[in-house]
Amino acid sequence: MTDLQVRKMRFAFADYDVPFLWNEENPAFSSMANAVSLLAIGFEKMIVNMIREAMPLITDPEVAEEADAFVRQEGQHSTAHRQHANALIRRYPGLQETLNEVIAEFDRLTVNTSVEYRLAYTADLEATFTPVFKLMLDNDATLFRPGDDRVASLFIWHFVEEVEHRSSALIIFDSVVGSDVYRMRMAPSIFRHVLKVIRLACVGFNKHVPLEERKVDALSMFANYRRGQKLRKWLPFLHAEDNGPMPRAFDHLPLGEQLVALAGIIRSQLPKHNPDHEKLPALADVWFERYEAGYDVSHWYTADAVAP
Ligand SMILES: [Fe+2]
Ligand SMILES: [Fe+2]
16 A cells, blocks of 8 residues: 555745745756756656556556556646746746746657656656755755745655655556666666756746846756856857856755765666665655644745744
8 A cells, every 4th residue: 555645735826926036045046946847847747648548557456556646646746836837937928938848848758759668757757856855855954945935845845745755656667667677778868858858948047037037047057058158258259148157056065965966866777776775854754744743834934933
């Protein structure tokens, strides 16, 4: 029996304006998280279609139950990220075009690739989440706490549930496809696609959100772009388009923790990877305890003031 719980969550994005720069202390992280919001919508839409297609291929009832709970959690994430994205679009209408492009990238996968490929895609990408989100949640004091509490609470909820269902996609992949070799062979094209979609979102941010409000060149998270921009600035005849400053989201985090996350990403792609054995962020346990206790997790930091 699966332990996954489906939690409905709403974050009052319609109540008042949602800034693009939702954590003013870290424009690069604000922009990166906004890109994750757009990606989540397209990715989770693909997952819903994929599970529908894969369900008849799942013969083990326990795996089928896991797949059902997994897809329902992802459905809730997608709904909440849509509300976040809609709020951004209200303020920056051009972002509708960007969101459409991101969703279209995942729709193309649904139409053009096999269900085996999409199962590998989901298993590979989701396997990276626990080490990456651990780095972020372990450093919530700088990445989330100073930000808009609705946006911060959305990401914290999503990331702890990704940690909660960290094994699901791999369990489903193993039951339907069951080939580490296939998963590893597909990894380069899968991560090329992920980066392509993130880049698409960042190009849209540079295009549709004024620099005064985003305070960062959204593309600066890509090392090759950063190098190119520096070169272009040195060589004026290359006519570099200045899209703003190029800080990095995680520069202030302890190098050791960044390296642990990187090692975790690599480990997550190796054969026989078992996410059950991953080290988990302490904040995840706190979140589940508070949720059980009825704490208002949709206002993770501001509800503190009235918490018992
Ligand atoms: Fe999710
Ligand atoms: Fe997930």
